[in-house]
Amino acid sequence: MSSMKAMTYWRSLDELEQTTEFREAVRREFPNDDWDRLPPATRRQFLKVMGASFALAGLTACRWPKEEIVPFAHRPEGRTPGVPQRFATSMEIGGAALGLLVTSFDGRPIKAEGNPLHPDSLGALSAVAQAEILQLYDPDRSRRLLLREGGQEYVKDWSEFESFAGERFSGTGAGVAVLAGASSSPTLAALHERFLATHPDARWYEYEPISRDNEREGTRLVFGSMVRKHPHLGEAEVVACFDADPLFDHPAALRLAREFAAARNPESGSGARLYVGESGYSLTGARADHRVAVASSRVPALLAAVANNLVAEHGLELPAAAAGFAGATDHSATDDERHFVDLLAADLVTHRGHGVVLVGPRQAPAVHALAAVLNYALGSTGSTITYTADPSPDRPSHLEAISDLARRIRGDEIESLLILGGNPAYDAPADLDFADLLAGVPVSIHLSLYDDETSRLCTWHLPASHHLESWGDGAAWDGTLTLRQPLIEPLYGGRSAIEVLAIAAGDGPKSGFSLVREGLSERFGFPISDGFWRQALHDGVVGQTAWDTVAPTTNPAQLASAVDGLWELLEAGRPTAKHAELVLVPDAKVFDGRFANNGWLQELPDAITKITWDNALLISPATARDIGVSDSEIASVQARGATLELPVYVLPGMARNSAVVALGYGRTAAGQVGNGVGTDTYKFRTTAAPDILSGVTIRGTGRTYALATTQDHFAIDTIGFLERNRRVADLVREASLDAYLENPEIIHEQEHHPPLISLWKDHEYEGEQWGMAIDLNACIGCNACIVACQAENNIPVVGRQQVLNQREMQWIRLDRYFKTAQGVTSDEVDDAQIVFQPMACVQCENAPCEQVCPVAATQHTTDGLNAMVYNRCIGTRYCSNNCPYKVRRFNFFNYHKELADTTKMQFNPEVTVRSRGVMEKCTFCVQRIEAVRITARNDNRPITDGEIMPACAQTCPAQAISFGNLNDPSSEVSRSREEHRSYAVLAELNIRPRTHYLARLNNPVEGAPSSDDGAGGHGKESG
Amino acid sequence: MSNGAENAGLYGYLARFDLVDEFLAGATQVRDAGYTRWDAHSPFVIHGLDAAMGVKKTILPYIVFAAGLTGAAAGILLQWWTNAFDYPFLISGKPLFSLPANIPIAFETTILFAAISALIGMLALNRLPQLYHPLFTNRSFKRATDDRFFISIEAVDPLFDPIATRELLESISGRPIEEIEDQP
Amino acid sequence: MSATTTDTVSYLDNTGDDPTVRARLVVGDNDFHSVTEKVCGIVERPQPKLWWVVFAISSSLTLVLLAMIAYLVTTGIGVWGLMIPVGWGYAIVNFVFWVGIGHAGTLISAILFLFRQRWRTSINRFAEGMTIFAVMCAGIFPGIHVGRIWFAYWLAPIPNQMSMWPNFRSPLLWDVFAVGTYATVSLLFWYMGMIPDLATLRDRATTKIRYYAYGLLSLGWRSSNRHWHRFEFAYLLLAALATPLVLSVHSVVSFDFAVSIMPGWHTTIFPPYFVAGAIFSGFAMVVTLVIPVRKIYGLQEIITTRHLDNMAKIMLATSMMVGFAYSTEFFVAWYSGNAYEAFTFMNRAFGPYAWAYWTMVTCNVIVPQVFWMKKFRTNTILLWIAAVLINVGMWFERFVIVVSSLSRDYLPTSRGYYRPSIVDILTFLGSFGLFFTLFLLFIRFLPIVGMAEVKGVMPQAHLDRPDHRGHGDYHGDISGTEVLS
Secondary structure, three states: OHHHHHHHHHHHHHHHOOOHHHHHHHHHHOOOOOOOOOOHHHHHHHHHHHHHHOOOHHHHOOOOOHHHOOOHHHOOOOOOOOOOEEEEEEEEEOOEEEEEEEEEEOOEEEEEEEOOOOOOOOOOOOHHHHHHHHHHOOOOOOOOEEEEEOOEEEEEOHHHHHHHHHHHOOOOOOOEEEEEOOOOOHHHHHHHHHHHHHOOOOEEEEOOOOOOHHHHHHHHHHHOOOEEEEEOOOOOOEEEEEOOOOOOOOOOHHHHHHHHHHHOOOOOOOOOEEEEEEOOOOHHHHOOOEEEEOOHHHHHHHHHHHHHHHHHHHOOOOOHHHHHHOOOOOOOOOHHHHHHHHHHHHHHHHOOOOEEEEEOOOOOHHHHHHHHHHHHHOOOEOOOEEEEEOOOOOOOOHHHHHHHHHHHHHOOOOOEEEEEOOOHHHHOOHHHOHHHHHHHOOEEEEEEOOOOHHHHHOOEEEEEOOOOOOOEEEEOOOOOEEEEOOOOOOOOOOEOHHHHHHHHOOOOOOOHHHHHHHHHHHHHOOOOOHHHHHHHHHHOEEOOOOOOEEOOOOOHHHHHHHHHHHHHHHOOOOOOOOOEEEEEEOEOOOEOOOOOOOHHHHHOOOOOOOEEOOOOEEEOHHHHHHHOOOOOEEEEEEEOOEEEEEEEEEOOOOOOOEEEEEOOOOOOOOOOOOOOOOOOHHHHOOOOOOOEEEEEEEEEEEEEOOOEEOOOOOOOOHHHHHHHHHHHHHHOOEEEHHHHHHOHHHHOOOOOOOOOOOOOOOOOOOOOOEEEEEEOOOOOOOOHHHHHHHHHOOOOOOOHHHHHOOOOOOOOEEEEEEEOOOOOOOOOOOOOEEEEEEEOOOOOOOOHHHHHOOOOOEEEOOOOOEEEOHHHOOOOOHHHHOOOOOOOEEOOOOOOOOOOHHHHOOOOOOOOOOOOOOEEOOOOOHHHHHHHHHHHHHOOOOOOOOOOOOHHHHHOOOOOEEEEEOOOOOOHHHHHHHOOOEEOOOHHHOOOOOEEEEOEEEOOOOOOOOHHHHOOOOOOOOO | OOOOHHHOOEEEEEEEEOOHHHHHHHHHHHHHOOOOOEEEEOOOOOOOHHHHHOOOOOOHHHHHHHHHHHHHHHHHHHHHHHHHHHOOOEOOOOOOOOHHHHHHHHHHHHHHHHHHHHHHHHHHHOOOOOOOOHHHHOOHHHHHHOOOEEEEEEOOOOOOOHHHHHHHHHHHHOOOOEEEEOOO | OHHHHHHHHOOOOOOOOOOOOOOOOOOOOOOHHHHHHHHHHHHHOOOOHHHHHHHHHHHHHHHHHHHHHHHHHHHOHHHOOOOOOOOOOHHHHHHHHHHHHOHHHHHHHHHHHHOOOHHHHHOHHHHHHHHHHHHHHHHHHHHHOOOOHHHHHHHOOOOOOOOOOOOOOOHHHHHHHHHHHHHHHHHHHHHHHHHHHHHHHHHHOOOHHHHHHHHHHOOOOOOEHHHHHHHHHHHHHHHHHHHHHHHHHHHHHHHHHHOOOOOOOOOOOHHHHHHHHHHHHHHHHHHHHHHHHHHHOOOOOOOOHHHHHHHHHHHHHHHHHHHHHHHHHHHHHHHHOOHHHHHHHHHHHHOOOHHHHHHHHHHHHHHHHHHHOHHHHHOHHHHHHHHHHHHHHHHHHHHHHHHHHHHOOOOOOOOOOOOOOHHHHHHHHHHHHHHHHHHHHHHHHOOOOOHHHHHHOOHHHOOOOOOOOOOOOOOOOOHHHHHHO
8 A cells, every 4th residue: 555655656756757847847947037027827827737747646645654554444543534633743943943733634734833832832833833834735845856967957866865975975074064054953963963073074054044143142241151041021020122022033932922911911910011122113112112213223322321321320230340331321312212211211220120121133242241231230130031051152153154164165175065954045144155155166965945046056955854744853942852743754755954964974864763762862861761752742842851040140351342342333323314224134924035935924914014925125204205215116225235126115113214124035946936026135134234234325216116015005195094093093992001000991981882772672692602802902913813814714825916906815804003193194204103903703793794695695603603604605795895894805716726736735624615706704713613512512511611712812922812602701701801991893883793802001101101102192082 | 130141251341541530530430339349440549539439447457456466475475485484594683584674675576566467467458469360451451550540340240230331431431441351 | 829839930949948839749740651751761771881880889899798708707706806895896886877877768758657748759769778778788797796607596586506595685685676677677668668669660561571570579469449548558557667666776776885884885865866866877878879869860850859958957957966965975974973984975085086086076966067058958969978978977976986985994904996907897898889789779670769659749649629638739648547537
């Protein structure tokens, strides 16, 4: 049986090599064909051709690990066909392992959720991590080993590579170098040592384009040795972020988001008053109570001012060696900045030991050093911030590593270069010309999921196995040992980094399984038992393996240099319209570019800008006026010799004369989805100034470019703009914590509508009645719910053109509102507060959509859901027209017809795949409700509260979404409905939505105007 | 007198008029003469002619009224049976059957039934369609749809007398009248 | 006497407003036969070149329509410019537009009939024909605008594979019934009125085909007065039934919007507002068509200047009603104190769709004001231009109502700006092609003027007998109503 499968599998692969589609595929694989200009239909078409050509009949069938491929006639122990199973595994981004719980349906992994036992996940999962499952089935993934020689391409197989590697990596390893990505895997570390042991003269480099090396270096400057920093927001009373985004852009962001949400709970929380000083608009900034927009290059000055204020005004004692940090007085500081500094300093002192100062990874080590000193002086160390020893203290920084490698390649010292993952040809600093250098290396081997930019320049390309296909291990940000097990046999015969490294290290071909298990034994120093192994795999983590915290002491010698470093930074002048500042940030969706070929992520609207399928130059309205560019105009940006054209997106709340643009776009060999989407901004990146560029000139070109956004741009016609502002206060209710505590009814005081009475006798809803409550005070707008919903409900990707036509399909819309002063028009505003409101179908009891459907395709279930009967729908779209929330989505085309067979393997079999011409929408994950109901009926017990978890609620890191039975007064959702903060959006229409929202509470210093007051106030009067 | 075998193959007599008032006068005389199986033909409606001929008022209105009521009932019943009885479903928390929502359709069905019955009823009462009629054999009768007026008396009329009837018609129309053959 | 009076004024002019002078409805020295000649001639004589030219154009446009529909059905609704939030666009706009056009016919026939407006006789056949064709064009759009056209029959209350019934609470279903009924009744009305004239054509037939074709259609009508009696009665009843029907159809169409909760749609004045608009656009379309036709086929003596004059007056009146409705909407939006409503109307007038709104106001309210001047009512060129502009304006009225309301409703995050795709536009043009094709065939094969009725209102049809009602009155009463009394 199994052999037969294997045979058909290989035969089909052989066949495919002759198919014309395949040749077409190869032709199209070459770079520079501009997919962005092609309509998405063509892109989908192409996916189809790719998928179909590879005759994946063999693959689409259930693919257990080989030894288990057996007919269900005598089915393996403990596996029931059609019953989904969940396995704990893990993935790794940037050297931190994240625990997953992956649902597998008949051998196909279909959905990734967070592993509750994992310290960095706690059951939640970010949008990016969830979308990884789509990458597993990506038809563009590399399918074979390639040898490129003399302009020719040869298809090889692993045995050929093994023999090649065998002779290549014999000897002392002189002229041999390995370039790996950051990894926390003990197994890889062990192999790394073994490799260097067998090849003493070989060199080992680690490079990540996005890293926290500055923070790491900063700690060294303070404590003399490198330590890893762990913020804890759960008990924090004051959180000060300087260009930092702990709620989103941090390896432990999921944990931090949950802690923050807990701290902001008006009843039980510690308050966690949030101060943010940043140039761009981060998700953390969107939650700030006091936010000041300062250019990234001025952030050091801002922090220095705080330090100075603390010492001067509040007599804070700094360590002697660090005294120099104080004394810097910034005369050019604006009133806003001064005000911010005064408030923050006072607050930090009053909440000694319960405040924390965080600095973002873009800032120089000296700034991190200052933050560490302040945390130390304020007694935060040990409470709101803890340290652990750095896992690899003697590792040079990533930039140093790649620079050194480049230097040696240029010096012809490198004969063989083994690149384990990563994509340096694309994301190495521009000044290194790494791509050209790489092409010059005699033998270069690249292990990668895709035949990407780097592979194209290497002699060998090895297909890597996806993390859901391979064995492995890693460490959480706090060191907890995390295991990884495959859920599916490698679809395309790829191998993992450890397996390849084992070959290079001379161990010969070894299965990842044995490597990991042996690695584990070595780590514990004794052969581990099967029981231990099974338990570890079951949990996905090994408890009690987190690193011990250390209490480092300041190191005067180093501190001195830190102080000097800071003073240098303070000399940086303010950016001007002529010489603006450009900040390069990792993208919230494609990260450093590695996820560029993921349709879910490309189409995911950026939380702040709502841009899909693009990266844009973000500047504030005032800056736009100064420079003379307008929204959606193409700007020509010149920095460090490089000149790029980027579409402008005007975003209020950005620092004056500071522009922000995301990295990770403009890929040329990402695959058919990601090729040519957006602009490659790595061209701006240099080892000298990797993240913050000064003296940048921005010029308008007069040409415009339509950015595919899912919401209005900030700049729209006046009448629409004013009305939008007028309505926000009523739709997204807010109050300050103090005001709320003294008058809980404040949330409802703005409601003015006649009593809500029906013309007819209201329907009695008996039994279980499902309802949802969304806590806007917890929501941080991280988009995780959107991807969870997309994965759970088989929601199609429609492509850039269709998004431009406003036909995006995500069921959850994360509504983003700017709050500005009443009455001002869009060209008078520079700053604005941002509030989020996740909006999916609210399951109205008196649903307007139902009564207008002529064929009763949408009607009410007995448990109060606004059900959508797909096979009954004829698509009049009347329901959508009559939906005041506009949360219904219509299949304008057949978006599934042209999907690759592999991509279809991801589909959730519990959910109908909607055909063309059918309306669809959220139904509270009715398939999950029914699954639980059935089990409960089988065990003849009532459904317990919290047993049913819609995908969005399950994955929310801030646990903002609660779901349950409204007829059960003890259920969580009923209780949150009882809260004073609870309100229904558009309640005045008397449509009785089943989803309620809990008002958001800001926590500004009493009496002091909060950041949004400056930007227009809560607008409680209006509504 | 009786119309016996001598009338076999004869449908009746046809008198032509050029002017409306002669025509009307003629019709009155024929009526007064007591004929029953006769008719007047004009290219358009001539008011007063019904009076002149003594035509009884048609029963069409009652037919149409009945049909209208049936339509209304059918409309209401259909909506009640389909939405409230046979396959009830909960829509927008509204009652399964509420008259206001059913008025428009009931109204339409009322009109529909009534209108159809009006046309069908009219044709039925007129014994139409009747594609063959002896009068069609007469050439000059073709102008009955153009600009001439005719009076026809059928041979089956009890008062019909080949001589007397001919004289009557000739006297009122002032021109020789034509015999209409009745082809079997 | 009146004849002489008017004749002294002018040969063709019967537009005098002097109440002591009775205007003639048929001018020139026409007798019954000449009327027959004029009208039947159109069908019997070969068509002028122009007919063939226009027919070539319109029939090719019809092919475009079919092609667009084929493309739509095979590809998906996405070929149109629709999106979320604007789920209805050209298709529904065109639907309402054509249904509106379709109102003049039955209105002229039925309502003017009941109001004893004799002048209707010259144009009612014509207008009814227009109604049928307009309703046919209208009927296409709801049919093709659904996402799964092949399941559109689920709208009908017939048992289907789901063993489910349609939802009778939905205005869309009311629409199906209303428009269906209207189409059927209009067709009956039109056909029944045509029977005597078909008989005329039969009796004048020179070829066998014509003889049998018209013979069949005229059902063996032999202009017997016993038949005329019931015929007139049935006609009266149909008129009495059609009158409320006309009013109901566009009311129901307006329910599609009024029953929803969208600001700008949820408006109680919609039914009368829509009906007025429908009559307005209907008459505009009649005028647009009748002016060239009477010129080309020399019917000026039957469809006289006075007819045009009257229709212009009706357009003026309905235009004022429509204008009043526009202003009332704003008043209600302000007076209700409903913020959403208020914004919707401000947004209509000053938002992204202001251009459409002001086009509508100009064409529908400002342009018709010229009809205060007799010159514009009687000068066919000027009248025709005004009528065309009104058609444009009425299309934009529907566009404004449907699109601008949807484009910005409750949540500021779900706003959109609808742009029609090329397919939208070609489909719309194609519907005109279909309309004109049908209309030209109507001219070619059927009597476009109700001869029997026109003859009935000619001087020769009346007597100077003291005992007779309608003494000396060209507008003499009809037998049908006499029997009633």
